[in-house]
Amino acid sequence: MKLRPAPGSPEMQDEKSPYRSSQVDVAVLSHEKEQIEGYTCKIKADRIESADCTNLTALADMAERRDYRVHVGVVSFDNTRLIKSKIEGLPLTRHIDAYGADNFSSLRESPFK
Numbered sequence: 001m002k003l004r005p006a007p008g009s010p011e012m013q014d015e016k017s018p019y020r021s022s023q024v025d026v027a028v029l030s031h032e033k034e035q036i037e038g039y040t041c042k043i044k045a046d047r048i049e050s051a052d053c054t055n056l057t058a059l060a061d062m063a064e065r066r067d068y069r070v071h072v073g074v075v076s077f078d079n080t081r082l083i084k085s086k087i088e089g090l091p092l093t094r095h096i097d098a099y100g101a102d103n104f105s106s107l108r109e110s111p112f113k
Contacts, residue, residue: 025039026038026041027039035069035071036068037073038073043077045074045085045100048076048083056096057094060072060094061094072096074086074099075100076100077101078100078101083099083100084098
């Protein structure tokens, strides 16, 4: 998998597939460990939109097809409970974790332990 920034664009793209996204705000990729993390970041949970989660899902699906371990989430300054509530109201096809002001510190640890 060759995930990289698209030339001249803030988008991420995969060279071997049509995957392309500008909605994944933070991506952490390790080719050596074959794992990727993807996060969308919003100041307020009520700004989370379906497209944000759809793009995280697309990133996760693309990575899993290449046998990468994957973890996706939404980060906001609101409480995790509010973020989860917003995410649960969206039509999702996979689990997306919530990270808020009350659990930011958990992002220091790898979700792949």
